[in-house]
Amino acid sequence: MEVCYQLPVLPLDRPVPKHVLSRRGAISFSSSSSLFGAPDPRQLSQMKAFLAFTCANIDSVCPKYTGDVRVRSQVGFEPERRISHPYLNIDFRTLHTRLDYGSTSESTAPERRVHRLLSFQRYLHSSRLLRGVPQQIPLHLLDEDYTGQARCMLEKVGNWNFDIFLFDRLTNGNSLISLTFHLLNQYGLVELFQLDMVKLWRFLVMVQEDYHSDNPYHNAIHAADVTQAMYCYMQEPMLAKSLTSCDIILGILAAATHDLDHPGVNQPFLIKTDHYLATLYRNTSVLENHHWKSAVGLLRETRLFSHLPAEDSLNMERELGSLILATDISRQNDYLSRFRRHLDQENLCLSNASHRHFILQMALKCADICNPCRPWELSKRWSEKVTEEFFQQGDIEKKHKLEVSPLYDREINTVGNIQIGFMTYVAEPLFAEWTRFSDTRLSQTMLGYMGLNKASWSGLQQEQASVSKEAELGSAGADTDGGAAARRDSVGATAAGGTSSKEIPQGSKES
Known part of the structure; x- marks a missing residue:
């Protein structure tokens, strides 16, 4: 009470x-x-x-x-x-x-x-x-100066160079709530769908809460970053003139909830540890199914869409799940092959609801892995965060005597080689096809940044290799110089008659 x-x-x-x-x-x-x-x-x-x-x-x-x-x-x-x-x-x-x-x-x-x-x-x-334990989670309010800066940033929310880390600081750690609410309001979706403001605000707060803040990468800031990227894609000319209001609200909500309640480990880890989620979803898109069902649970708990006809509400939940399930990286080739086939045959028709939904799936997939396409300062920071999350899982696997997942061992992998491989085999093929679909300034900018970032990582790899080689040569040179000095000292000592000749072979042996 x-x-x-x-x-x-x-x-x-x-x-x-x-x-x-x-x-x-x-x-x-x-x-x-x-x-x-x-x-x-x-x-x-x-x-x-x-x-x-x-x-x-x-x-x-x-x-x-x-x-x-x-x-x-x-x-x-x-x-x-x-x-x-x-x-x-x-x-x-x-x-x-x-x-x-x-x-x-x-x-x-x-x-x-x-x-x-x-x-x-x-x-x-x-x-x-x-x-009855008292809450230790206070409400923090923004200073007016910071609020003004956050508002200025939201005026440029469609800029590809949008710094989500800065925005998160300006909103006092509420970037996901602030950004999602702003986009829904900017599109007029709150009024159009007659969303109750109390229910909507409560829903967004609970969504942000369900992201684990101790995850280096899969946290609420990542969700806000993906939501901002999704907005950029939906502003592209081909999509802006074709998407319906229902498409837009689903795209925004899917981006905001696509990694909801992410545990910070990947699907193979859940499977090999017999996690209950792996059993529940039969080892198929385990995390993505959990993100979707978690989002649906919040929608129903807050009754955000309770005023809509039951059939429409259920249909929105299914469409939301279809978008979130598309982010399963293990099904990347399936979606990419279908996308490439549509582009080769030139049969994509955005007046068709199923085709629009498929393009939204591809847009969300691009938004989810767009970090290599950001400016170097942002891209490097995200790369370090996702790699640290990989390495943390690898540490857990070592601790429990499990087989360490590929690329998850911090002792034999670096941020650079992981990122170069990811760009080469995952990001570049996807964004090349997206550029075929929407060859705009944004698409060219993303490809340009990815090329520069890949070159930067290659340069860092070469520098690290050079430093390591110089260190090895320096160590070997120090050993050689030390051996030569020992020989000179031994010979000098023998000539002076102060040391047995048996010490000379020892000095020679060290060299």
């Missing part, structure tokens, strides 16, 4: 000081609310009876829950800590009811069990709530 301490209420006509409103955590709506089209906190503060605070302790404000305003607790407030789920303590109208009154009809035991099966992280959060 939530406890709200009522403080003395000032006269209603007395304005709240600006420095109180600007203080982090002062009111329920953050200073970033205008970024998402929400009311300005200072406008809300002028509405009577919305805030109650005391002059004796002007630095702390206790908002009152009025049933219409989202408030949060300040328990465990840590000013600068970044987390993957900063809005857990928001009392959304539906979430507030379900947390406080577990006996409501919407919060049934079977539903809670399904919810816990979807994500181990959210199972832990739920367990803490049920055990």
Whole structure:
């Protein structure tokens, strides 16, 4: 049960000081609310009876829950800590009811069990709530200066050089929520599909939460990066004039959820360790099936599409799954062969719904592995992150005496050779065919960056090889010089009569 301490209420006509409103955590709506089209906190503060605070302790404000305003607790407030789920303590109208009154009809035991099966992280959060353990996940609000910079970046969200790492810092670790909401709003999909804002916001928060922040690569920032790339592809002329609103919302949601609840290990690892997910999905597209079902679980839990006809809602879930399943890298050649066959026969017709869906699948596949096509600074950073995740799995396999997966042994592999191989055998064939389909400035830019990045990795490999060779030669030279010096010293000592001649062969032997 939530406890709200009522403080003395000032006269209603007395304005709240600006420095109180600007203080982090002062009111329920953050200073970033205008970024998402929400009311300005200072406008809300002028509405009577919305805030109650005391002059004796002007630095702390206790908002009152009025049933219409989202408030949060300040328990465990840590000013600068970044987390993957900063809005857990928001009392959304539906979430507030379900947390406080577990006996409501919407919060049934079977539903809670399904919810816990979807994500181990959210199972832990739920367990803490049920055990009465106080939440240690505070809500962090953005400074206005940072909000302005994030807004400026979103104005150029279609730029291929978009720095998702910088955007993640400017949004205080909420790049996936901010970017996805912005794109849905920019396309007018929120209004078109009559999406409830509370449900949508809750859905996006839960999606971001279900990405494991301790994964070096498969985390919420990667999902935001893929979503931004997907938007760039959907803005290409051939797609922009052909995609329907349903295609667009599915493309954005699929990109945002395509690696949901990724455990940080690959499918072969799950299979050889007899993981329950491998058994559940019969060793076929194990991770991708789990990402899809996790996304569907969140859609149903938040009831985001509950206002749509049941048939339409189910169809959207199936189409979402078809897009996410296409990201299975083990089926890369199947999709690439089909894509190449369509291009050879020139029979792609984007007025055909099935053809549009296939192109969306290919676009999502490109977005998922587009890191080699980014500018060098971004591409190198992503390469290091994905390789570190590979090496972490290899370390686990060594620890448990399992066969180490190819390219996952940090002792015999480098970032450079892994990336060069990936570009040569996976990325280049895919993006070459995409360029055949959509030969635009963006496609040429991506191929250009990939060529430069491949050359840069080759150069780094050669430099490392040269350094290693010089080190070996230097070591060998040092041994040779040391042997020669020992011989000279031994001969000199013998001539002086101070050392036995038996020491001379020893010096010669060392050389």
